[in-house]
Amino acid sequence: MKSEGPTKTTHLRFYSLVAVLLAVVALGAYAWILELQYGLAVTDMRDVVSWGLYISLFAWFVGISAGGLIVSSASAVFRIQQWQPIAKLANLIASVAIALAAFSIIPDLGQPGRILNLFVYPNLTSPLIWDITIIGTYLFISLLELGLLFSADRAKGRGDETKYLSRERVVRGVSFVALPVAVLTHSITAWIFGLQISRPLWNTALLAPLFIASAIVSGLALVIFVSVLANKYANLGVDRTVITGLARLLSVVILVDLFLLTSEYITAVWPATPAEISPLVVEFFGPYGWLAWTQWVFAIAAFAILVVPRWSRSSAAQFGASVLLLLEVFFYRLELIIPGFVNPLVQYPPGTSVGTTTGGVSLSGIGVAVSNVNPSSPGFSFQLVGAYFPTWIEWSISIGIVAMAALLITLGVRYLPVRPAETGQMSVPTTPDASATIIHRRPPSLDDPEV
């Protein structure tokens, strides 16, 4: 019915979106081929700032996968029935996000061909190994839960009440596991950074709670972002009140996130000892201070949008706030990682070797330059204060990965039965008989099987 009228434009929109995303992915693939050929010299990372956009993107992707947890697991565990309708969509988003989080580490590796060493020679004291383990688990659970939800829907579509109920019970059981796994996923990702005594900006016990809070902010923002878009352009039919409910929760989590940040700042500022305060000064007043200020402006703006009654119910406002928050959390990742590196603990002239010469040796043809390595003396290979700005290759690969995520979510919304009420028969190739079944129009009322 709904697919009747706008079919043509919808199709056109869908295919042009897929084409655009594929083009961006192709650009990223091209940039990656160059990187594989020339090595990480084509990035602007050097020995002082030795992690950059890729690792920030990794941490951001882990964060945005949190939406799946909140919406599907929390709705099952805490029996929040009104979120059940978008549990499938949230799980789809979580699966895609966590898969691409794992993927986005690969372009950061100097020797991607040796990636299997992670499984052959794992070092159990390394937080990176913990993270790979928990990310694999989280991906598995998200996909499992997604499959179970589809299966439950199919059973319901066939009118197979017993199978439906049993599936729902299993989903609930899996959710009890998914919740702690998700909490651990964000904590361990934080511990990759937070356990390092060499980086005072990272080394705080609050980092895991901060990552959980910011992950929930970005995860909920992404669910809202996709729901609003899919409602508008794919007739997904997510109930407006559900989105508004998520937005309400989101505004609370923003406050928690900002509270944790403030606690962190005040713990550094009040003692006023150089060891505590100088990383914070760099974070806010160093060359990358704009990241921190932008984060705060975006967070407060989004909070205002979500709580002012006149705006809070409008789809456009909710969409705008979710965009701001997705960027806000990305800025937070960058603001942690780059300023964390710029001032090494042992910092005396001439500084740290950068690990390569000006980088132009064989790369001048593709326009790669090293920033700020004492430009007055070419070939000078030391940096006293770290400097970093991603090259076009890093941007292309990163945006390519984001486009890949967008593509997978778009295809999922189109071809997987993620609709709140199971009316999208034409999009469910696995259940041809579903077209014969009842059309459920009131999703929330159907979901009270748990007694």
Add this chain to the structure above:
Amino acid sequence: MTKYGMLIDLSRCVGCQSCAVGCKVENNEPLGIWWNRVLTVGGDEIDTPSGDFPDVQMHYLPLNCQHCENAPCVKVCPVQATYKRESDGLVLVDYDRCIGCRYCMAACPYGVRTFNWGTPQYSPGVDFPVGHQGDHFDPDPTSGPNRLVYTPDRPKGVVEKCSYCVQRVDSGVEPFCIQVCPTGARIFGDLDDPSSIISTSVRDGNAQQLLPELGTNPQQFFIPPYIQKDVVPITGNSSPSNLVPSPDIIAAAEEVGGYIPGFKPPAGEIVPPPPPPALDQSTAGDGA
């Protein structure tokens, strides 16, 4: 057991960079890579002091891998490519196993790890190993098989750092920086042998570790660069009446207990370490 360590007497270091260059040659370090750097603690530029003439201060800090006993890089390496060798406590990198994630570079508090961002480059015309020739595999059986801990041509995308010249130490020869230091500021030896020259010098010279508050417990020690009060500073005028210590310098030295800020004052009397032997065969041979 053997535990190799290094001691650098900062009072003897003249900042000539011989150790940095010698290290670069011996280990065939590509352009832009320095396993060993001589930092200037003083002004904002290399070889410049802090303060206004004549009240100026400066000393050098040669910096290479500290071979920590509680090494953060070893703990974070996801594939055990960086490991601490059991037989003598050297922290080594297996160039065949490193996946290039650079977690160790984020974890190292001393910033002594460096990365082959691209294919290693050398000066034009240098297409042969200028220093040590041939690959070196770790002979310690507890490290596991085929641990490539030295090779003159590293692949792109792996981390590298000072190995205390493992390829020399394993054949009973001291690290190259020890050999090239013209002032004998560096001593290498067995810290587990209480009567070794390095052990007695660490004790008697009140040697300190770098960033001791982090608890990494380096096997690298430094004798702080004490102000020597009997050295007469030149105060800008060569007339004999001016050849007396500037009152400001004496006051500054007394105020800080006769040491340079950044290092703790010595507990007892300052005893300079004995001159190091040219080649410490007896201790270096233990781990081979």
